[in-house]
Amino acid sequence: MAHFVRAPDHLRTEPLMDDEFAARLAKVDEIRARGDDPYPVKFDRSHTLHEVREQWDKIVEAGASTDDVVRIAGRVLLKRAQGRLTFAKVRDGTGELQLFVSQGELGKDEFARFGEEIERGDWVGVEGKVMKTKLGELSVNVSSFQLLSKALRPLPEKWHGLSDTDTRYRQRYVDLIANDDARRVFDIRFAAISAMRRFLSERGYVEVETPELHSISGGATAKPFTTHHNALDVDLSLRIAPELYLKRLIVGGYDRVFEFARVFRNEGLSTRHNPEFTMLELYEAFADYYDMMRLIEEMIADAAVQATGSTTVEWDGAEIDLSPPFERRTMIDLIKEHAGVDVHPSQPVEELRAVCDSLGVPWEKAWGPGKLVLEIYEKTTESKIEAPTFVCDYPREVSPLARVHRDDPTLTERFELIVHGRELANAFSELNDPVDQLRRFEAQASLKRLGDDEAHDIDFDYVRALEYGLPPTGGLGLGVDRLVMVLAGVTSIREVILFPHMRPEAEKS
RNA sequence: GGGCCGCUGGCGCAAUUGGCAGCGCGACGGACUUUUAAUCCGCAGGUUCCGGGUUCGAGUCCCGGGCGGCCCA
Incomplete structure (x- = not known):
């Protein structure tokens, strides 16, 4: 009897040793008893399954065999035994191919061994000639x-x-084996990410890495996960955004940087939120938010084509056209269109509170005019925006890292990209005036004192970096998971994250 | 946090009003040399998520708990 490390009961097969599991384990023992290794160290392939198809599919006729011998390997997905002939479908990381297994080719003993030893789910390596069956299915005629x-x-x-x-979600490896659609979604994810990398590299962007452990949590408004560094005896946070470090690199002289940043936010789970997710942030010196609009609409369209072959996607019941240019609208204008009210952060607080009341939007006393306008937008307008739209010019009060608008001191040069009511990206002409930045941080700090636990802490080193001079800079953050959701046509973030956060499996008593 | 839904053999699913826990795939045994979810014959496999309650009788109804999904906050 083979012995194995005993897993916790809740991870073991239920019932603990079902018949099929036991039968397969017994087969492992038989194989070892014969002197063979059920888990050999290596197999030399001559071709991937994709390469076999590429090279032979077009030139072999149905019912014909070549003299070309290949060595291939894969997981057995299906097995159709038929007397002295067996068909098996195998898959490797590149594709699928049929094995043609005959007693005539293998001999009686080896054919019998194939039938007993190779089961659905097993990994197998074979050697044989490339051929096509009568019905035209490209196959390898297994000789060993x-x-x-x-x-x-x-x-x-x-x-x-x-x-x-x-x-x-818990056993994604099984999902990936069994469900074509799961693989399709992740293929789109990885293709989109590599397309964006290529797109940015071609434009002179450098991919960088910045700390994930932050002593001051900044760059976004969110609750962080906290941890502790023992040797230094300091509390640290997992980053909620890489923004402030990336802009330090622009100060340091890198003109164009980007990072695919895993970020962590200590908030609830939903179809749109996972506690860790991936943001693409990029910064470009001498650019403004208009440049960021042009860049991201091109980059998204390119990623869509690379990942799905098209700039048109079907998502959540809507047909979405991702071809540039996207619509450019101001927040103020959109609120007027969708809520029918004229609002502006230059208005007195009392007037804006009255507007909130008339629209049924709850407000809090601590909120200034800018926050009230943002709240009106989020509650009445954001979810109604369908086509990809740059919602421009956010109130200054709620945008502590964005530059003041060149034409209106109550607004900033900031946009969010909204697609079908969901936020995909956030971008600014970056605030590079160190005196203004310190004032904004101080405003955030007083919000925090009033009980807003998502408000920024003051990052004095970041201000010091600005004091050395940040050039005019455009910056952008893109929710990679959300973009992939749109491209893949799925509405839950858990479908685009390989191993989404789950409550740990319960111990069975 | 609230509402709704789900959890039945390894997997996918049934079970009428509360009345013998079934089917398909897979497994196991057999037939079959061109299949494509092969087909055909046979056979085994159950703590119905967990705990309690009502009842002659609970997968089903009630209470509590666990895990998940969707919607809302």
Whole structure:
């Protein structure tokens, strides 16, 4: 009997040793008893499955065989045994291919060994000639084979796959094996990310890395996760945004930088929020927010084409056209269109509170005019914006890191990109006046004293960096997970994060 | 945090009013040399998420708990 490390009960097969698991474990013992290794160290492939298809699919005729011998490997997804002939579908990281396994080619003993030893779910390596069956299916006519890894747990149902969301998210590896759609979503994710990397590199951007452990949490309004560094005996936060470090790099002389930043926010979970998620932030010296609009609309359109082949996507029941240019509208203008009111952060607080009351938007006494306008926008307007739209010119009061608008001192040069009511990106002409920045930080600090635990702390080193001179700079943050949701046509963020945050599996008593 | 829904064999799903826990795939045994979710014959497999309650009788109803999904805050 093989022995294995005993997993906690709640992670073990239920019932603890079901028949199929036991049978597969017994097979491992038989294989070892014969002197073979059910988990060999290596297999030399001559081709990936994709390469076999590329090279031979077009030139081999149905019912014909070549003399070309290949060595391939993959996981057995399906097995159709038919007397002295067996068909198997295998998959590697590049594609799928059929194995043609015949007693005539393998000999009686080896054919029998294939039938007993190689089961659905196992990894197998084979050698054989490339051929096509009568019905034209490209195959490898197996002349020898080797078990590469025995699967002890059976795969989910071959037609319906795995549908239980709990299992799909907790055991993503099974989801990826069993569900084509899960693989499709992540293929889109990885293609979009690599397209954006390429896009930015081609434009002279440098990919950088900045700290994830911050002693001052900044760059966004959110509750951080906190931790402690023992050697220095200091409390630290996991970053909520990389913004302030990236702008320090612009001060340091890097003209164009970007980072795919994993960020952490200690907030609830929903179809739109995971406690850790990925932001693309980028900063470009001598640019303003108009440059950021042009950059991101081109970058998103390019990523869409690279990842899906099209700039048109279907998402949440809507057809969305991601081809540039996106609409450019001001927040004030959009509020007028959707809520039917004229508001502006230059108005007295009392007037804006009255507008809130008339629209049924709750407000708090600590809020100034800018926050009241933002709240009116978020409650009445944001969710109604359909086509990709740059919502421009946010109130200064709620944008502590954005430069004052060149034409209106109560606003900033800031936009958010909204698609079908959801925020995808946030960008500014960056605030580079150190005196103004310190004032804004102080305003945030007094909000924090009034009980707003999401308000910024003052980052004096960041102000010091600005005092050395940040050139005029455009900056942008893009929610990568949310962009992927749009591109892949899924409405839950858990579908685009490989291992979404879950409550730990319960101990069974 | 609130509302609604779900949890049944390894996986996908049934179970009428509270009345013998079933089906398909997979597994296991057998037939089959061109299949494509192969087909055909046979057979095994259950703590119905957990705990309590009502009842002659609970997958089903009630209470509490766990995990998940969707919507709302």
